[in-house]
Amino acid sequence: MPPAFDIQKQQNALIVRASGSWSRQAVSAAPSAPESMTTTALSALNGATAVRFFAADVTEWDSSLLAAFYAIAQEARARGLVVDASALPGGMAPMLDMALAVPPRDNGVRKREPGFLETVGEKTLAWPGITRNVVEFLGEVTLSVARFFSGKASCSSRDLWNVFRECGVDALPIVTLTSLLLGLILAFVSSMQLKLFGAEIYVASLVGVSMVRVMGPVLTGIVLSGRTGASFAAVIGSMQVNEEVDALTGFGISPTDFLVLPRVLGLAVMTPLLTLYADVAGIAGGFLVGVLMLDISPAAYVNNSLQFMTLSYVWIGLLHALVFGFIIALCGCYQGMRCGRNASAVGRATTAAVVNSIVGIIVATSVITIILTVLDL
């Protein structure tokens, strides 16, 4: 028998008589959903002064039946009606009483969803706070670096070596692969155009100069922000969740000195070194295409590469790399340090670290390029 409510009015009392099978399976298979039954009951409340529940004809039941009773009783209570559940058989009455014992909180904890304008307003108002946080963080890191170079901040050498290994040596395979392939791609694409003029030989200098001056640093930066920046944010973020950062502060150990400083210094050293390596790998990629597919002799390829290469291109590339190293480390550590105290906050911090550092890298590249163009370098 499907679950059903029989609702009657006797004098001023509303009689709610449940019947049939009120198990979860029966309720979900029932032709009329229980919510429509409770709605009917609720609309019948008007004019009543009491509600009485009966369930003598119920064959089987679980909390689905009580949930339906509860919804009606709750509304009846709110309207000041008398609720009488004493006729309910078995454990139903005590359970319903238990649920009704504590009135619901009325000072709504749950906020309603903010509208579009409200969201825009909140985001705008959050800006000064965020700016303040960022400036404060940069200030702390600057002070910490200053303390380091004046010998006052002890940044454990073990942590520094860990960073060197994690973002330097461990990143070699992926940097090799990506920059070798980038060299190949540059050589292929440029040869397609240069062939029209019979100037394939210039593939060598084109690949060499573009790798060393900008492509090498940008590629290394992007690989490192996905690899290292994300891991900085995740590691520091989960230390934040686990109160490990508080434990440092509790000993009077500055988390900036201890967690941020080695990562910033480590990446500032390793990014330029990795970039040099990426330059070499990229040029090797171009060399493979030039020698094997464009029939340029190895000697001519090397000669042409060196002819147009100047030392200032190498310095410019390293300058890019240094700036990128700072950007990646600062974005990763900042997001980790201000991470909230739950698992999804760590995820958000990691995402934000990667997005911020990649955007930062692109913006910094354009700024440096503009400045160098103005300076005619």
Place this chain on the structure above:
Amino acid sequence: MNRVPDKDAAVTASDVTVAYGPRVVQQGLSFTVRKGDIFIIMGGSGCGKSSLLRVLMGLTPPAKGSVYYGQTDFWGAPSAEREAIMRRTGVMFQSGALWTSRTLAENVALPLEYYTDLSPRDIRELASFKLSLVGLAGFEDFYPSEISGGMKKRAGLARALALDPDVVYFDEPSAGLDPVSAARLDELILQLRDTLGMTVVVVTHELASIFAIANNSVFLDAKTKTMTASGDPHELLRHGPDEVVEFLTRGKGRDRGGNP
């Protein structure tokens, strides 16, 4: 009331307000923890005990009022002095908060490496000693993920003791421990106070713990958002306000079956 506390005061709260942003959790808190006290901060769940502890140990500034260490106003002091005070306090966090990328010995050793010029061998010896004090001899090279929750707490205590602190804070020391381990931890706290002469501040709602170790306390009420009683819990049981007596008697016989 902004008078400077007298000489045998270890930690003094003076009209402290604890708040999360605009939401005030507790206000008007004034009490003194004397040297050598085992001081309990008690109250029901969500009344702001742990938030008050963060203010006392210097992790978050109070929204209003001051915290004195001895006769020094902590939040008014320059940051170098604040760090010096924090170095002389130890904290055992609720979940241990061990540095998960380091072994237990390295956890205890880190503050020593940071603040002393001891040789690595001496540091290692000190770390082993502190671990053996809390019953973790032989676990030096284990990582925090390899030991049980109760052991993590004890390792956290060993780390809190690393710099021989004057004041040690415990955040819910017996939460999540079985009755026997919890009682053992209480004994350990008493022993450490007696032998090392530390001042101990404990946040807890475990009645058995409260009556076993406390000689002073403050009761925070979630409804009125302020302290409703302070003093020796044994005294409060006899002469305290009704809600404190109720708190101290209701759970009796329910947790740990202890007889206070």
